[in-house]
Amino acid sequence: MHIDLNADMGESFGSWVKGNDEALLDLISSANIACGFHAGDPDVMAKTIKLAKKRGVGIGAHPGFDDLVGFGRRRLNIPIDTIQNQIRYQIGAIKAMAKAEGTTITHVKLHGALSNMCSENYELAKACFEAVISVASEVPIMALVKTKQQEAVEKLKAKWVGEIFADRSYNDDATLVDRSFPGAIISDPITAGARVANMVSRGAIITKTGKEIKTKIDTICLHGDTPEAVKIARAIKDALEKSGINIKSF
Secondary structure, three states, X not given: XXXXXXXXXXXXXXXXXXXXXXXXXXXXXXXXXXXXXXXXXXXXXXXXHHHHHHHOOEEEEEOOOOOOOOOOOOOOOOOXXXXXXXXXXXHHHXXXXXXXXXXXXXXXXXXXXXXXXXXXXXXXXXXXXXXXXXXXOOOOEEEEOOOXXXXXXXXXXXXXXXXXXXXXXXXXXXXXXXXXXXXXXXXXXXXXXXXXXHHHXXXXXXXXXXXXXEOOOOEEEEEOOOOOHXXXXXXXXXXXXXXXXXXXXX
């Protein structure tokens, strides 16, 4: 049995450095690279793509709100057409940078607040994924399982892979616990590793209350901007391998 392990990265900007991308790239199988709106810049994008290609790690577009100050984690009230065009713009940027490095993107995953909003709002998820399909129908969409995202990709008959989070707690409706609440972020590597291995083995999301939500799981995400990201990635890899599960891109 195998599972994909993905991480958000390429989130540095100019001289400001965020995350330890090089160390993470040695442990994961897919990278979600910021497209310059919520984080990243052309130089960072090019560098991250080059590093991922060298290691055989999948290169994903990670579009979010045009909100550099808020790191794409603020819920913005923006017209749907504008959101769709921002998604197309960001995917186009990553595709161009990947082509310049002699490679292609492998998937698309929404970032931050935009992703969370799409988990709750079917019409928004549908609109965002239609925008993705309009410029990158050849690659799968990473969709949060058991949310409106999954409902939208299935009704659109889009290519998709089901995603769960390694370092975030879940509500009983399969949405993520808001970051403002205690326990929303799982920062202990041992806890995160054991939890992920348990969820993959059981084929289920395990919520904050202990409820099991049966689901397909194709890929596991951890956030590259947390201080414990590399330790969490190592703990997840170790826990999965002990359970007979190897990390491999989807």
